[in-house]
Amino acid sequence: MIEIRMHGRGGQGTVVASKILADAAFKDGKYAQSFPQYGVERRGAPVVAFTRIAEHENELAVRSNIYEPDHLVILDPTLIGAVDVFHGLKEGGWVIINTPEPPEKFDVDPKYRVATVDASGVAIKYRLGSKTQPIVNTAILGAFVRATGIVTLNSLLRAIQENSPAKKEENVKAAEEAYNSTKIKNRGNYGN
DSSP: OOEEEEEETTTTTTHHHHHHHHHHHHHHHHHEEEEESSOOOTTSSSEEEEEEEESSSGGGGGGGGOOOOOOOOOGGGGBBBTOOOTTOOOOOEEEEESSOOOOSSSSOTTEEEEEEEEEHHHHTTTEEEEEEEEBOOHHHHHHHHHHSSSOOOOHHHHHHHHHHOOOHHHHHHHHHHHHHHHHOOOTTTHHH
């Protein structure tokens, strides 16, 4: 089973990203679950969502939050340092960060792999959200798929088309562009 924890802020689409990723896994013939950690939800407040992906249904019997994720998706880089986003991340895990900066710019323990993508810039280009509050969920998922290969790009695009609440074509294009513009560090000798 693969466990993914997503960190974002209210209004960025973190919870929807988790659901879309789970649906993409399902389209690839896997089993999946997604759920958010609810607290005081408001625009700009930290939000956490979880996705589990498994080859067999019985692996998804666990229903708790994800405390030791295989991979992290960080929709807002200001959360790094403000929240312990790396807590419990397994060695060799991917850290996907929404930023125009290259992966080398981040002081991330070398036992993790890092990928970055300017998901905010891509979202603004496709008018997803506003310039001051872009909705980056589909773009960051494109980067996640590029880095990890856990689900196929085709399944992700189909899941986006079916699950995006608005601007379906723009969201698909954002995911494709982010997939193609993801910067990767530490590809190395790690398993997915």
